[in-house]
Amino acid sequence: MDGSARPSTEGGVDVLVALLDQLRHGRAVTRPDLVQRTGIGRGVVSKGVAELIGRGLVEEHGTGKSSGGRAPRLLRLRAEAGHLLAVDVGVTSVAVAIADLAGRVVAHTEEPADLAAGPEAVLDRADALYRELAGSQHAEHGDLWGIGIGVPGVVDFRAGRCTAPPVPSWESFSVRDRLAERQGVPVWVDNEVNVMALGELRAGVARDHRCVVYAKLGTWIGGAVIVDGRLHRGAEGSAAELGHVRISDDPNVVCRCGRIGCLAALAGGSWLARNGERLAREGMSSMLADVLARAGRVEATDVSWAASHGDHVSRALIVENGRHVGHALAVVVNIVNPSLIVIGGGVSQAGDDLLAAIRESIYARSMPVATRNLVIQRTTVAGLGGVIGAAAMAADEIFARRRVAEWLDAGTPAGRPELASLAA
Numbered sequence: 001m002d003g004s005a006r007p008s009t010e011g012g013v014d015v016l017v018a019l020l021d022q023l024r025h026g027r028a029v030t031r032p033d034l035v036q037r038t039g040i041g042r043g044v045v046s047k048g049v050a051e052l053i054g055r056g057l058v059e060e061h062g063t064g065k066s067s068g069g070r071a072p073r074l075l076r077l078r079a080e081a082g083h084l085l086a087v088d089v090g091v092t093s094v095a096v097a098i099a100d101l102a103g104r105v106v107a108h109t110e111e112p113a114d115l116a117a118g119p120e121a122v123l124d125r126a127d128a129l130y131r132e133l134a135g136s137q138h139a140e141h142g143d144l145w146g147i148g149i150g151v152p153g154v155v156d157f158r159a160g161r162c163t164a165p166p167v168p169s170w171e172s173f174s175v176r177d178r179l180a181e182r183q184g185v186p187v188w189v190d191n192e193v194n195v196m197a198l199g200e201l202r203a204g205v206a207r208d209h210r211c212v213v214y215a216k217l218g219t220w221i222g223g224a225v226i227v228d229g230r231l232h233r234g235a236e237g238s239a240a241e242l243g244h245v246r247i248s249d250d251p252n253v254v255c256r257c258g259r260i261g262c263l264a265a266l267a268g269g270s271w272l273a274r275n276g277e278r279l280a281r282e283g284m285s286s287m288l289a290d291v292l293a294r295a296g297r298v299e300a301t302d303v304s305w306a307a308s309h310g311d312h313v314s315r316a317l318i319v320e321n322g323r324h325v326g327h328a329l330a331v332v333v334n335i336v337n338p339s340l341i342v343i344g345g346g347v348s349q350a351g352d353d354l355l356a357a358i359r360e361s362i363y364a365r366s367m368p369v370a371t372r373n374l375v376i377q378r379t380t381v382a383g384l385g386g387v388i389g390a391a392a393m394a395a396d397e398i399f400a401r402r403r404v405a406e407w408l409d410a411g412t413p414a415g416r417p418e419l420a421s422l423a424a
């Protein structure tokens with residue numbers, strides 16, 4: 001605000017932000033709810049609600065249940081006043097979604113992509129997919145308010161830039177600047193696994209948890225940690241790099257980072273595919289040999305499929321993979337003491353043997369007190385977790401106190417891309 005007064009709100013931005021937070025998460029739906037949940041006095045709540053209605057951010061819609069007296073009017077965020085663009089860039093895919101201002105995904109599309117094609121090519125495709133989606137949705141939703149995007153590798157969240165991507169062409173690339181130039185709105189960029197964990201926290205199995213570890217078992221292995229309901233990104237944004245937890249001293253196990261014994265060199269999708277193909281060639285598995293003969297290669301999903309159809313060799317691979325993942329997760333469990341571990345990514349669909357092996361390995365290596373009430377579950381928002389999380393990230397940042405103070409009078413953060421770099 002730089003000292004310039006906003007007389008219309010009389011310094012009441014804190015109240016408006018508190019009310020908006022309750023309404024956009026659906027925690028409160030009437031004025032008495034708002035009073036009860038925020039602890040703010042009735043008169044101040046009424047005045048705040050009136051202001052939010054006047055600004056077109058909130059509306060009344062019918063009446064709720066009476067608790068004796070007059071039935072209270074129902075309130076809702078006018079989530080259709082604008083929309084958010086959510087993007088989930090993976091190593092082999094790009095997903096794009098349109099969400100309302102409450103972060104609910106209203107349209108979604110996905111296609112194969114190659115991260116190695118570079119940021120311009122991948123983000124051009126994301127732009128095109130967004131245009132197609134927006135064309136079909138435009139009538140129902142207002143202007144674009146902001147963008148949330150997850151990308152592979154380590155991200156400097158405050159700068160919106162890739163700092164340690166898995167492919168060199170993304171190194172130091174400012175995803176924020178690129179998207180903000182095209183769309184003219186604030187953009188928030190984070191590591192794709194962080195964004196998936198946020199999706200789980202908002203709409204998946206992690207909804208009722210405050211301390212969560214997320215393990216993404218895809219081609220690569222990534223992790224995310226949520227402490228006290230918030231993502232723990234770390235000093236450089238590289239927190240929870242599960243794939244580089246060292247679990248072996250074997251000098252022959254070399255990771256792409258150049259070190260030996262990293263989890264990602266001993267488990268994950270590419271490890272499963274590589275070993276499945278080796279076993280097929282060695283004549284150890286007739287099922288995998290059939291796949292190899294037919295398709296010319298073996299993929300991780302083929303190993304999962306064979307394991308669930310009675311192939312003992314594939315099952316042993318899945319179990320070994322799970323044991324290694326559990327080994328690394330036990331290190332995190334001993335330090336973070338989560339109440340929930342979520343297993344996501346394509347390999348997570350490999351069947352119950354995988355989850356059982358992960359569980360057994362964690363239990364064997366963690367303090368009993370840390371695992372007494374620990375829940376280990378597969379993701380329930382598979383496929384959509386990334387875009388749900390990216391939308392939630394954009395919504396949370398737009399409705400953060402310092403930013404609301406900046407865009408409230410204009411009625412929208414559109415046209416203010418610099419708001420993203422403002423510390424909230």
Ligand SMILES: [Zn+2]
Nearest residue numbers: 244255257262
């Ligand atoms: Zn490594």
